[in-house]
Amino acid sequence: MVSFDYAPAPESTSIVDIKSSYGLFIDGEFTDPAAGGSFKTISPSTEEVLAEVAEADESDVDRAVKAARRAHTRVWSRLSGRERGKYLFRIARIIQERSRELAVLESIDNGKPIRESRDVDVPQVAANFFYYAGWADKLEYAVAGRAPASLGVAGQVIPWNFPLLMLAWKVAPALAAGNTVVLKPAETTPLTALLFAEICQQADLPPGVVNIVTGAGDTGRAVVAHPDVDKVAFTGSTEVGRSIARSVAGTDKKVTLELGGKAANIVLDDAPIDQAVEGIVNGIFFNQGHVCCAGSRLLVQESVADEVLERLKRRMSTLRVGDPLDKNTDVGAINSGEQLAKIRELAAVGESEGAAGWSPPCDLPAQGFWFPPTVFTGVTQAHRIAREEIFGPVLSVLTFRTPSEAVDKANNTPFGLSAGIWSDKGSRILWMADQLRAGVVWANTFNKFDPASPFGGYKESGYGREGGRHGLEGYLR
């Protein structure tokens, strides 16, 4: 028997030039932080230090907000929509031209497989800029019945799971609607945002329209709490989302929060089983499960549960875990040691509560942060792993007997970001989609995104919508 082991196929890193240190991007220039603080960003797959990145304090954030305000009143809000659109189109084209560079840097800094950064993230980033570029001169059609105007300065805080894509989701609609932005990328993944700053320079974007302040939680708090910020947009954990909601309560800031999830991926007995198994894999192991809308709760009808599980395990055995820059890698590194500890803790909770964990045999690299793709069977609604967001490659499998029981279980969660339905029967899909309390319901697919499609959640998954025409509304008055 032939053993067809794929030889390593590493993507070359020569296209990326990582500087030893980065400043803050304020008013069109890279500048040093006032207090001179800095932190290191590392490669999650090797733990190697990639760069020193400036840490912005309140005074730096203040400087950035002032620059954004100036740019808004003097330049950006005065430009016609058509002119703003031109800048956005230009940025979108530069992103396409530099797509390989962006994809490689994203995989180095984040740990996600190059296959995903190259084939999903960066194309989506460009698509979002193209999409909102098209809206810039058509805002009056986005909000029927009123003359829309920009809000002013948007303070945006984004997570580490899709560093560039979340930047695009935030920056593109904000600029299209005529706002200027102060954006704080996550402290573990700041590098592609800083490369985006260079792209803004390359596109001759007027200074101050986009400002990027790097740092950790304190920097984020300073951005959110700054009195001259008109709009707060946050994607991240529910816990941080709560504190943001508290901090803006009583102000006239507009807020959109895109928080955690514990999505139900529902497989009915008439599902196309092989494709459902692919969808389950894509739902939870895509981006190492670092996806807020990940299908982390598999609800499978009891009559097909054994068959689905057997096929799922066989499929999981073919997942290739390892070097994110290898073009054949399916599952990359966990983003940080902190996150790895959290995943390990919750997996241990699953075991101790009596669920059965299973991972395919795979050799994990010695360096870096790794967690094997894992499935827990025998999980019920009473298990913590069925209720809490794990944000890692860990799937909980629950069963149900009837479609309405599936709906009840799917909705029985504090979250409501996304859901998936697998069935060959169209009428059943429509009936079920109508019952599910989730912002996005995918039918016979999972984790599919499109700039034209709004995204957001119910309950603890946040409020407001990003993407599509609805995504503009959060940036217009």
Added chain:
Amino acid sequence: MTALTRTSEGPARDGGMDPSAIREVTASDAALRRFLHGLPGVDQVGAEARAAMLGTRSIKTTAKAQALDLAIRMVDLTTLEGSDTPGKVRALANKAMRPDPTDATCPAAAAVCVYPDMVPVAKETLGGSGVHIAAVATAFPSGRAAMDIKLADTRDAVEAGADEIDMVIDRGAFLSGRYLQVFEEIAQVREACGDAHLKVIFETGELQTYDNVRRVSWLAMMAGAHFIKTSTGKIQPAATLPVTLVMLEAVRDYREATGRMVGVKPAGGIRASKDAIKYLVTVNEVAGPDWLDPDWFRFGASTLLNDLLMQRSKLTTGRYSGPDYVTVD
């Protein structure tokens, strides 16, 4: 798949799917229809997305060398023209034995595939070389002839020395739901094959839907096919990666259910090494490495071999040679 659970004696022998289970699902057209329509559906978008993803695997260096040699060993070198002559077939047979006359390490192809009347010519040249002789029988490529003619066609080819028979199914019968008729034709041809191996050609381009591909795969396997094959090469589209993927899922599931392994042969339109490697990746990750063997996977192709040879020489010499460095046969 409930009727087809594995027998308690372990893996069934060749062709030996639990006979009572087969009798049960083939008792009537209605029973067979219930069984075939009870197989899990195939979602077109999902199947095509999976095939596309497998097509992005990056196969380099040693893995590529291994894949190229394996692909060469899997080629059914084919000539199926009205204009075929003994000279043409002799040339092809020689090429199958020595694809690269300048390199003794180059493996031979799996088989030479010809019309039945050309089998004696192929046999004369190939002798005991180990390269198989495959003949397309049963009124290839349309399959539109009376059953006794199809059977006579098959017997002729086997008697002339073919050790593999590529039969076409009656697509008209399948599309009009006469599943039992298709089943019985395959079973009868299998009988007529004697010791020769039977490859059943579906002409998936005419069956069109992936649901049909899965159903016909099960139908042919239950009727005793040793191999299931996509196309005649006379109809577009011929072999595609998603169709082959669905067939690979079917043979994998069939072994799971019955213990019997069935081979898969995509045919028609596979011309480049790059494409052949995509198929091998799909075999590896869908059916599993057990199928990475000329006994269980073949390429029906005529022009593919030269590209494999050119890529092979590029890999060993580091340079591209021109088309004049491979034979034209």
